Amino acid sequence: MADVRAIEPATGQVKSPALPVALPTSGHVRVLLVGNPNTGKTTLFNHLCGARAKTSNFPGTTTALRTGSLRLPHLSVDVLDMPGIYDIGLQTVEARIVRNAMGDARRAGDLAIVIIDAANLGRNLVLVGQLLAANTRLIVCLNMMDVATRRRIAINTDTLSARLGAPVVSMVAARGIGIGALRQAIDDEARASREDRPLPASVLPADASHQTISIWAREVATSVVQQGADTGSGGREFTERMDRLLTHPVIGLAVFMAVMGGLFWALFGLADMPMRLIDATFASLSGLVSHYLPAGAIRDLLTDGVIGGIAGTVVFLPQICFLFFLISLLEDTGYLARAAFVMDRFLHRFGLPGHAFVPLLTSHACALPGIMSTRLIPDRRDRLVTILVAPFMSCSARLPVFVMLTSLLFADHPILAPVAFAGCFMLGAGAAFLSALLFSNTILKGRSRPMILELPAYQVPSLRNALLTARDQGLSFLQTAGTVIMAICVVMWWLSAYPKVAPPAEAVALRTQAAAPAIAPDESAALVVRAERLEARAQQAGSLAGWMGHAIQPVFAPLGYDWQLSAGLLTSFLAREVFVSTMAVLAGSGDDQNGVIAGVRTMRREDGRPVFTPATAASALVFFVLAMQCLPTLAVTRREAGGLKWALLQLGYMSGVAYLAAFVTFQSLRMWGIS
Amino acid sequence: MALAVPCAAGTPVALTALRVGRTCRLHEARLDDEAVGLLRALGLSHHEAFRLCKAGEPCILQVGGTRIGLSRKVASCIFVIPDPVDA
Numbered sequence: 001m002a003d004v005r006a007i008e009p010a011t012g013q014v015k016s017p018a019l020p021v022a023l024p025t026s027g028h029v030r031v032l033l034v035g036n037p038n039t040g041k042t043t044l045f046n047h048l049c050g051a052r053a054k055t056s057n058f059p060g061t062t063t064a065l066r067t068g069s070l071r072l073p074h075l076s077v078d079v080l081d082m083p084g085i086y087d088i089g090l091q092t093v094e095a096r097i098v099r100n101a102m103g104d105a106r107r108a109g110d111l112a113i114v115i116i117d118a119a120n121l122g123r124n125l126v127l128v129g130q131l132l133a134a135n136t137r138l139i140v141c142l143n144m145m146d147v148a149t150r151r152r153i154a155i156n157t158d159t160l161s162a163r164l165g166a167p168v169v170s171m172v173a174a175r176g177i178g179i180g181a182l183r184q185a186i187d188d189e190a191r192a193s194r195e196d197r198p199l200p201a202s203v204l205p206a207d208a209s210h211q212t213i214s215i216w217a218r219e220v221a222t223s224v225v226q227q228g229a230d231t232g233s234g235g236r237e238f239t240e241r242m243d244r245l246l247t248h249p250v251i252g253l254a255v256f257m258a259v260m261g262g263l264f265w266a267l268f269g270l271a272d273m274p275m276r277l278i279d280a281t282f283a284s285l286s287g288l289v290s291h292y293l294p295a296g297a298i299r300d301l302l303t304d305g306v307i308g309g310i311a312g313t314v315v316f317l318p319q320i321c322f323l324f325f326l327i328s329l330l331e332d333t334g335y336l337a338r339a340a341f342v343m344d345r346f347l348h349r350f351g352l353p354g355h356a357f358v359p360l361l362t363s364h365a366c367a368l369p370g371i372m373s374t375r376l377i378p379d380r381r382d383r384l385v386t387i388l389v390a391p392f393m394s395c396s397a398r399l400p401v402f403v404m405l406t407s408l409l410f411a412d413h414p415i416l417a418p419v420a421f422a423g424c425f426m427l428g429a430g431a432a433f434l435s436a437l438l439f440s441n442t443i444l445k446g447r448s449r450p451m452i453l454e455l456p457a458y459q460v461p462s463l464r465n466a467l468l469t470a471r472d473q474g475l476s477f478l479q480t481a482g483t484v485i486m487a488i489c490v491v492m493w494w495l496s497a498y499p500k501v502a503p504p505a506e507a508v509a510l511r512t513q514a515a516a517p518a519i520a521p522d523e524s525a526a527l528v529v530r531a532e533r534l535e536a537r538a539q540q541a542g543s544l545a546g547w548m549g550h551a552i553q554p555v556f557a558p559l560g561y562d563w564q565l566s567a568g569l570l571t572s573f574l575a576r577e578v579f580v581s582t583m584a585v586l587a588g589s590g591d592d593q594n595g596v597i598a599g600v601r602t603m604r605r606e607d608g609r610p611v612f613t614p615a616t617a618a619s620a621l622v623f624f625v626l627a628m629q630c631l632p633t634l635a636v637t638r639r640e641a642g643g644l645k646w647a648l649l650q651l652g653y654m655s656g657v658a659y660l661a662a663f664v665t666f667q668s669l670r671m672w673g674i675s
Numbered sequence: 676m677a678l679a680v681p682c683a684a685g686t687p688v689a690l691t692a693l694r695v696g697r698t699c700r701l702h703e704a705r706l707d708d709e710a711v712g713l714l715r716a717l718g719l720s721h722h723e724a725f726r727l728c729k730a731g732e733p734c735i736l737q738v739g740g741t742r743i744g745l746s747r748k749v750a751s752c753i754f755v756i757p758d759p760v761d762a
Binding site for chain 2 (some may be wrong): 091122214455
């Protein structure tokens with residue numbers, strides 16, 4: 001069984017306790033998996049524990065500490081998957097985590113399994129040397145032996161074991177080869193540890209410098225490797241040709257756009273059906289509760305608050321799972337590291353790193369997975385800037401609002417409506433980039449870190465790893481959805497549902513008319529529907545949310561909004577798409593899109609003027625492009641940025657920008673005679 | 676911080692000035708500690724010969740079994756001594 005323990009992404013601190021598994025007791029040991037990025041460390045973890053973790057080709061993606069358990073004949077083993085590092089002495093978050101964990105492990109007599117790339121022995125042995133110098137009990141896994149064999153690299157493992165003073169196990173983790181031998185080695189070393197058998201004298205002094213260790217690593221590699229005639233030139237040529245193409249300023253960009261277009265097309269296509277299914281399931285559940293519970297506050301709380309709140313969040317789960325599934329496949333191919341360079345040329349100008357392209361693009365589908373995927377970004381400043389601006393990207397939840405408002409604005413201009421629609425996306429992206437530039441020059445001063453990346457070998461992606469990644473990320477999302485988001489949803493429902501308002505006289509009359517014996521069933525049902533709409537409208541107007549709409553209307557008056565539009569903005573604070581349903585309720589229109597637009601177009605203010613004039617609709621459109629109207633996003637920002645202050649800053653900043661831009665839009669249009 | 680190495684033969688040149696396919700050794704990296712540490716951890720040291728696979732943006736190096744991508748800005752701060760064998 002695996003357990004995913006979060007490391008604070010912002011600080012790199014492991015949440016207390018420092019290591020989540022208790023110190024070893026009799027019959028129980030702890031093993032730390034350590035290694036360079038892209039050596040198959042997490043694949044090995046999955047094989048050992050049957051547990052779920054992420055394997056990445058993109059340096060720096062392991063930001064969660066995963067633990068699993070392994071049963072051996074005589075003992076049980078807790079396995080900890082550490083972040084991939086190149087050098088334990090680096091001042092990076094990942095190196096700090098591993099340094100702390102290794103210090104604990106040494107004191108507790110734990111084992112470390114160092115997984116190294118057999119085809120790149122010289123570089124990988126530096127980390128082994130650092131751990132040996134620190135007097136750690138090690139098992140060395142010589143992974144990717146198949147790649148080494150293809151390159152005609154033969155390694156004398158007995159000599160290597162003797163030189164290191166530690167057991168060496170050859171393996172191909174991707175195919176499960178060598179797992180049995182490793183289990184045996186763990187058993188042997190764990191017994192040695194429990195019997196307090198001393199470690200062989202370290203081959204390196206504790207104070208060995210990096211240079212000393214590098215020279216030692218190269219010398220050891222030379223002494224154990226027999227390099228045959230090089231037959232790998234075909235592979236190298238392929239890699240070089242692909243690199244030239246994929247990082248080319250024009251071709252690389254075209255490939256990037258095609259890949260990302262395909263990714264999002266697949267994302268929407270794949271996620272659509274499960275999203276509908278989730279929607280329908282929760283609707284049925286709500287119907288069941290309504291059927292079996294008597295009318296009243298408890299039923300309303302369960303159906304509209306709890307079930308509605310969970311449904312509104314869980315419905316994003318397919319998008320999140322499919323997105324991470326597809327990104328994992330892309331990472332495995334080795335493409336993402338190349339794509340980061342393609343985008344770095346553009347994003348660097350705005351203080352964003354090339355790595356930010358995945359979160360920003362993802363945010364076009366939904367800001368939640370977009371913000372979660374900022375874990376790809378190694379630098380904290382870069383990550384924070386990206387998190388803060390990601391919700392500016394127009395997400396799918398904004399689409400119904402864009403459709404409604406552009407339809408209101410350009411009802412008689414079928415060409416202008418889609419242009420305005422596209423303009424919304426461009427406005428959002430422009431605001432994101434300019435805001436990134438602003439943050440980079442103010443509160444998060446600094447340029448994005450110049451790109452230095454290992455370019456992993458091109459390879460066929462692992463379906464298994466992609467599925468496990470999707471599962472991990474989905475569970476992580478649900479953990480958030482199950483707590484903060486649901487609580488907020490219930491509060492927002494309560495504001496919209498209370499106090500209860502008496503049905504208006506017109507609705508009572510309609511119901512009386514519908515109950516008359518002479519009336520046809522169809523006609524009766526239609527009258528009931530009309531009565532329900534009137535009652536819902538009266539409820540909205542008389543609820544706390546409606547009252548607050550009246551109260552805050554003066555704030556939005558400079559933007560041209562009346563109390564109804566203000567109430568719509570308020571309720572859509574929960575989620576943007578709620579704006580459309582709120583306006584539909586206030587307009588007393590049907591639920592389908594055309595009915596809503598037709599109904600909203602006829603809405604009137606108390607003085608008889610239309611609610612949506614061209615200037616008001618344009619102002620509202622700009623507001624919705626730029627405003628932070630999504631509570632789940634704020635909850636995820638708080639978690640990923642490492643503090644409530646970042647979520648509040650995001651809310652305050654985006655709301656301020658939205659207000660200012662909407663104000664300028666409305667007042668400018670009025671000045672030009674468009675009201 | 677800069678990694679400086681005595682230059683016995685050859686003239687140090689910026690990595691951006693090197694021709695694709697040339698092998699060379701690191702002379703100096705005029706970058707901050709973090710970047711220098713990362714380059715060193717990736718195997719780019721004055722002991723290790725490496726090959727320039729691609730110039731421009733990004734600049735791609737082959738260091739032993741490792742392929743490293745560098746932005747042009749980073750590459751312009753790295754000075755190398757072309758290998759005398761193929762210089």
